[in-house]
Amino acid sequence: MNMFICFAVSSKNPSIVINSARGEAGDTVDVTITMSNNPGFVSANLYVKYDESVLTLKKVKDGGLLSGVTHSDNYTSPYGLCWVNDLSKENFKVNGVLATLTFEISKEANPGSTTISLEQDILNCDIENVVFDLVSGKVEISSSSQSKDSDLPETTSKASNSDSNVNSVDDSDKASKNNESVNQSEVKDSDASDINEKSEDYDATVLSTSDLVGNTKKSSTSDSATNKVGGVVQTVSILIAVILIAAIILTAVFVYYKRTRKK
Numbered sequence: 001m002n003m004f005i006c007f008a009v010s011s012k013n014p015s016i017v018i019n020s021a022r023g024e025a026g027d028t029v030d031v032t033i034t035m036s037n038n039p040g041f042v043s044a045n046l047y048v049k050y051d052e053s054v055l056t057l058k059k060v061k062d063g064g065l066l067s068g069v070t071h072s073d074n075y076t077s078p079y080g081l082c083w084v085n086d087l088s089k090e091n092f093k094v095n096g097v098l099a100t101l102t103f104e105i106s107k108e109a110n111p112g113s114t115t116i117s118l119e120q121d122i123l124n125c126d127i128e129n130v131v132f133d134l135v136s137g138k139v140e141i142s143s144s145s146q147s148k149d150s151d152l153p154e155t156t157s158k159a160s161n162s163d164s165n166v167n168s169v170d171d172s173d174k175a176s177k178n179n180e181s182v183n184q185s186e187v188k189d190s191d192a193s194d195i196n197e198k199s200e201d202y203d204a205t206v207l208s209t210s211d212l213v214g215n216t217k218k219s220s221t222s223d224s225a226t227n228k229v230g231g232v233v234q235t236v237s238i239l240i241a242v243i244l245i246a247a248i249i250l251t252a253v254f255v256y257y258k259r260t261r262k263k
Helices: 144-207 212-230 236-262
Strands: 003-005 015-018 020-024 028-036 043-049 055-062 079-083 096-105 112-123 133-135 137-142
Touching: 015 112, 020 028, 020 096, 028 137, 055 079, 079 096, 096 137, 112 133
Parallel strands: 015 133, 020 137
Antiparallel strands: 003 020, 015 028, 028 096, 043 079, 043 112, 055 096, 112 137
């Protein structure tokens, strides 16, 4: 993991800037060396200084801006970047990336930062020194725990959503069970009502073949049996309805009985 951080130079003075980077212990990072406002030169020696206990130079890639590349083969600090064109009669006035250096951060490196700096020895075609403003760069070293901490809010959010979903499922199950209980109660009430109706029909049949006294006793017995059956699930309103229906049936039977006797 690495991140490039560029330092802007507001001055119009010639400048060579080491861009900074960020990574964790054990990572490799790329650091670029950039030149701007170049007044012109033919030869340049840049010496890159860094802490070898923290950084190890692994690779050097020339930017291709200048000819006469004679970079050092010894990847130690200070590392030498060289462009030699002493026979050139004209100065090179190009700008851009001079080189890209790849460093490996030590696995034992502590979180913090380490500096990469420059020294210069630059000449123009008149064998005069050309001085650039040199801007050092840094490699910021972050700990792996910081990366894990950055993922914590998302994990916590997912866990919260998961708990919310579980609670929602529990609430749904409870509601479903409550509905089942209500439905079972309604079924029981319906069954009780059917039992009452069948009992009433039975009472009417018996009353049609017996005297009024016998009918009254049987109706009382039937009402008692009905009350025992409906006592578990029947409400007061259902009892009142049963009594009213029974009274109507008794009256009808009684009238029928009287007419039969007269005939």
